[in-house]
Amino acid sequence: MAGHIQDRWFKTETDADDKTIRVKTDRHGTGLRYRARYMGPDGTEKSKSFRDGQKRLAERWLTNTEADMNSGDYVDPQKARLTFQQYAEKWLKTLTSEPSTIESMNSQLGLHAYPYIGTRPLGSFRPEHIREWVAALEENGLPGSYGRAIYANVRAALSAAVDDGYLSRHPCAARSVKPPALDPKRVEPWSAERVFAVREAMPERYRAMLDLGAGCGLRQGEILGVAVEAIDFDSDTLRVVQQLKLSRSKPVFALPKGGKTRDVPLPGPVADALRAHMKQFPPVEITLPWRTPDGPKVTRRLTFMAPGGNHVWRTVLNEEAWKPALVAAGVIPAPETKRRGYSAAREHGMHALRHFYASALLDGGENIKAVAQYLGHSNPALTLRIYAHLMPSSQERTRKAIAAVYDTARHTG
Numbered sequence: 001m002a003g004h005i006q007d008r009w010f011k012t013e014t015d016a017d018d019k020t021i022r023v024k025t026d027r028h029g030t031g032l033r034y035r036a037r038y039m040g041p042d043g044t045e046k047s048k049s050f051r052d053g054q055k056r057l058a059e060r061w062l063t064n065t066e067a068d069m070n071s072g073d074y075v076d077p078q079k080a081r082l083t084f085q086q087y088a089e090k091w092l093k094t095l096t097s098e099p100s101t102i103e104s105m106n107s108q109l110g111l112h113a114y115p116y117i118g119t120r121p122l123g124s125f126r127p128e129h130i131r132e133w134v135a136a137l138e139e140n141g142l143p144g145s146y147g148r149a150i151y152a153n154v155r156a157a158l159s160a161a162v163d164d165g166y167l168s169r170h171p172c173a174a175r176s177v178k179p180p181a182l183d184p185k186r187v188e189p190w191s192a193e194r195v196f197a198v199r200e201a202m203p204e205r206y207r208a209m210l211d212l213g214a215g216c217g218l219r220q221g222e223i224l225g226v227a228v229e230a231i232d233f234d235s236d237t238l239r240v241v242q243q244l245k246l247s248r249s250k251p252v253f254a255l256p257k258g259g260k261t262r263d264v265p266l267p268g269p270v271a272d273a274l275r276a277h278m279k280q281f282p283p284v285e286i287t288l289p290w291r292t293p294d295g296p297k298v299t300r301r302l303t304f305m306a307p308g309g310n311h312v313w314r315t316v317l318n319e320e321a322w323k324p325a326l327v328a329a330g331v332i333p334a335p336e337t338k339r340r341g342y343s344a345a346r347e348h349g350m351h352a353l354r355h356f357y358a359s360a361l362l363d364g365g366e367n368i369k370a371v372a373q374y375l376g377h378s379n380p381a382l383t384l385r386i387y388a389h390l391m392p393s394s395q396e397r398t399r400k401a402i403a404a405v406y407d408t409a410r411h412t413g
Helices: 055-071 084-092 099-112 127-139 144-163 192-201 204-216 220-224 268-280 314-328 351-363 368-375 380-390 394-412
Strands: 004-007 010-014 020-024 034-039 045-050 237-240 243-247 250-254 262-265 284-289 297-302
Touching (some): 004 055, 084 144, 099 144, 192 204, 192 351, 204 220, 220 314, 262 368, 351 368, 351 380
Antiparallel strands (some): 004 034, 034 045
């Protein structure tokens, strides 16, 4: 790197005798005296100014800058001045994830990251800043799982900043930096009695939804998006290939969560419930955009329809059918007044049916890999982390195995 220190208070000239002399410039005595100048990797000149008396500091800075360029740790000072919020907003626009996912990420960063670290220049980030931010999240009582999602978004943005040359080292990579602690609360599956009590309390046109949740492990959006052609009664298979969701507050068809399609075994009782449902409530063709509100239009014969013949809106289903059924089954209390509405029931959303499904499979001896596949999880490790406490313990298996050996010995002795 051909760098040098410019003294802006003096300049070199040649006098009448052809001797080189130093003369004061028009700036002498005002402003920063020394300017360290060098050529950056992009071919443009960079510089940093220093006060009078700081020539050695300027030389040391120039030497360190050259060392960073040689080691690959160099960061353009102009890029380093960009704030986290400025970079993250630009980064979000380059993502190819689902629009609803990007919308959610933007909301999470806006609520829980930008107010704390949004104005910090990228070049100034240190592990301590991330530790302080995580501590603030936990002090504010943010649920651990939600806090981890926000932390993952911040970490991803900073990873991209490192890749793009805005940051030399990732502050989240330090051993002292830990994501928000997970909630100690464990999944407590519903009993079969509760599942069927809620099913009985649901409006007739929606009852088979519970069979798809509790009997096939589908998510709510996947249930709402089940098309007739996805149900194969001949092979007793349900093909989970789409969901009905909102994108920018507009209904769209899209791939299931994570873009993962899957085939799920269709148990006989669930198949019978679907046949009866479609006989009583014949499917109707619905045309919606694919993936985004401005995406290509696709038409599907949906299994579940609203009373007016349109697709089912999730919010309407939850407020007008699901929560009243929870009240009738004794899961949540009735609202004190219509104006106050139903109490929050996050742990008793339709996702509880997936927990029931997973617990029933594990209790029946199904292996964790198959359970992960049927649930559409990204990998079995995720399934194990959520449901490990529901798996039959090795102690109980040992008791049963030894008891069986003793019983056999007694009968043959």
